[in-house]
């Protein structure tokens with residue numbers, strides 16, 4: 001019991017092993033040794049065995065103090081591999097560099113009740129020499145233990161310390177061995193890496209001039225290791241002669257410290273092959289700064305050098321191409337700043353490259369394009385709406401000296417390094433423009449030169465065939481027919497070629513108006529009816545809509561119809577039918593021309609719209625035609641923003657169709673209305689002499705509906721003035737005028753030579769009385785109409801009056817006497833003609849006489865007929881009959897413009913009669 005009480009008392013004072021302040025560093029040093037939990041090793045066991053025997057103790061240990069335990073790397077006389085740290089003696093021993101020495105644990109209050117003392121292994125004596133890690137941390141002890149108390153001499157403790165030092169040496173050895181292993185591993189890895197990367201490693205002892213190469217170095221230089229001199233000169237001997245000086249210099253500069261060694265050179269292999277090597281190295285120096293060693297690497301860069309040189313030569317080729325190309329190339333960035341330009345662009349604009357590089361491309365454009373350019377570019381970048389990019393167009397360029405020139409510009413877009421760039425290819429087209437001008441002048445000359453003689457040939461033949469045919473012998477008639485047919489063909493060909501020329505040059509003028517396609521189709525059927533019946537083909541109009549408003553040029557559309565209908569007729573069998581229909585198709589109208597003829601051969605289909613394309617070349621003679629019609633037709637339809645196409649089955653016939661966009665319905669005007677505007681209104685003018693403005697207005701409206709324009713005079717005096725000024729074709733006269741009695745005024749007019757023949761319609765409240773007064777009088781009055789006016793009667797009177805006019809007097813201004821001869825023969829039955837061949841004579845005639853019409857050629861020996869047009873100022877209707885097609889401005893000033901060779905005798909005659917308002921029978 002006493003022992004228990006004693007034990008309890010001691011328990012209160014037992015000291016646990018504490019944790020030292022530097023525990024973290026200590027544990028890290030212990031772990032760094034990588035020794036914990038490793039198997040026992042003889043080199044440690046040898047020491048504990050010596051200690052056990054030398055001190056004659058049952059237990060000797062190499063104990064390592066870990067976080068919560070002490071672990072024994074070597075143990076003699078103890079089974080346990082580890083024990084808890086807090087009850088350990090060693091836990092105390094690591095607090096000091098001195099040996100921790102307990103002679104009798106039972107007599108020591110700190111350990112008397114320690115379980116290792118009270119129980120197995122029953123420690124009484126303990127002496128532990130602290131063990132240091134190579135870094136100096138106390139990580140454990142070499143300790144000896146006895147189960148009996150004992151004293152130790154200082155010699156004993158010194159031996160224990162010596163043995164502990166031996167253990168520490170082993171720790172160092174472990175660390176060293178670890179490092180050696182690591183270096184070995186590293187070296188192997190490095191060797192593996194350099195070998196697999198084909199990197200050669202060299203080591204040059206500068207002082208002793210000893211050069212050591214690894215295996216790869218020998219391979220790189222193609223040298224047998226046994227034949228290598230192992231010195232600097234041996235290396236230099238392998239360098240390509242052209243690179244040797246440079247390679248040597250690089251080494252020397254590295255040695256002097258002027259430049260890091262990093263170079264490239266060629267080596268010549270013993271078999272003569274050349275290899276490019278890259279070389280780098282480090283210089284090791286002594287304490288005095290003198291170079292001792294150079295360690296470096298070499299590796300093969302032949303492949304990348306070849307690729308680089310290939311790249312270089314490719315770049316050189318591209319550069320040469322860009323530099324020598326005749327077109328200018330300018331690259332700009334998204335801000336419009338010029339990045340680069342080739343020599344052609346530079347010389348085109350007259351700048352030096354550094355004068356434009358980095359500047360905005362605006363400097364190469366005149367106003368207003370320069371100011372608009374930023375906006376355009378921004379617009380494109382934000383909205384992606386392209387105006388030029390990928391399209392190309394003709395623009396104006398500005399040179400350094402401020403002069404401008406026309407140029408073609410094509411712009412491409414690209415991305416370089418994530419940045420948007422634009423490439424402009426520019427070409428000066430001044431010369432091309434000049435040639436185009438020459439060409440168009442040439443064409444205009446040819447058209448004049450060819451059309452004029454052709455018109456007279458055609459006109460003369462037609463007259464001959466019409467008037468004198470029956471008096472000719474059969475053979476002569478056949479010859480004439482042949483000549484006429486061929487002149488028609490030649491005419492067709494010339495007209496088509498000229499049209500085509502104009503289309504190409506973009507000069508084919510279009511006069512877009514709101515039209516009804518149904519009307520145009522009906523008119524086309526009428527126009528081409530003659531041609532169809534000549535070929536014994538029936539033309540049928542299958543009108544599926546009542547109205548088809550489109551915006552189109554009437555004349556050009558009729559040309560399209562004529563081509564499609566004539567083709568359909570030409571290729572129809574005798575007795576066949578050609579059907580023309582107008583169909584509504586969503587937002588378009590579609591015209592179809594269907595025949596049941598030969599159809600389009602399969603092999604011809606991809607060429608059908610090409611120029612001079614004919615399925616059967618003998619068609620030119622057999623069926624007549626040029627092979628140009630469809631290509632002109634297509635161009636015309638495309639200018640109308642329409643589409644043309646066909647469907648065909650060989651032997652079954654074809655359907656050619658075109659589609660035009662629908663115009664707003666309200667815009668559709670009847671064709672007849674427009675014809676009124678352009679023909680009658682210009683030529684027939686009446687005077688209404690009526691003092692009541694309301695009545696005058698009603699009369700004017702009625703008259704206008706019959707296509708007659710009129711002026712109103714409220715008094716006889718005003719009427720007199722107007723009659724002197726204008727050439728009226730009719731007078732509507734009231735008998736009660738404020739200043740003069742109507743009948744008196746009528747007599748006055750008849751007495752005056754200029755108005756003696758003027759048709760007069762009396763419209764008056766006293767018409768009947770007036771007529772009674774005039775009865776038997778020689779004065780002619782077309783009709784006496786009583787107010788209120790009977791509309792029908794007035795209409796009849798108007799027609800009567802207009803056809804009662806005297807034979808019209810026409811002035812024909814034309815320098816080609818053959819044409820004069822033809823028109824004279826054509827018109828002599830219906831009009832009096834005066835001919836002049838130049839402007840001067842025309843002016844004389846116009847000053848001396850009043851004419852009802854002027855037929856005017858434009859190209860005259862002493863100037864252009866247009867000059868005369870200005871002088872005539874609407875005095876009488878003018879018909880231009882010329883080889884040139886006048887501009888729209890000029891056409892607007894005249895009754896009509898006919899083109900020689902496009903107009904045959906019948907058309908000319910019909911047009912003139914219409915304008916003069918002559919009934920057909922009058923001729």
Ligand code: ADP
Nearest residue numbers: 567568571599613614615625626627628629630
């Ligand atoms: P051409 O003046 O020869 O008629 P086009 O350009 O109008 O010239 O037509 C070219 C060719 O297309 C014709 O020569 C003919 O071979 C073929 N072709 C055109 N329309 C028809 C059709 N309706 N039926 C058969 N072949 C046609």
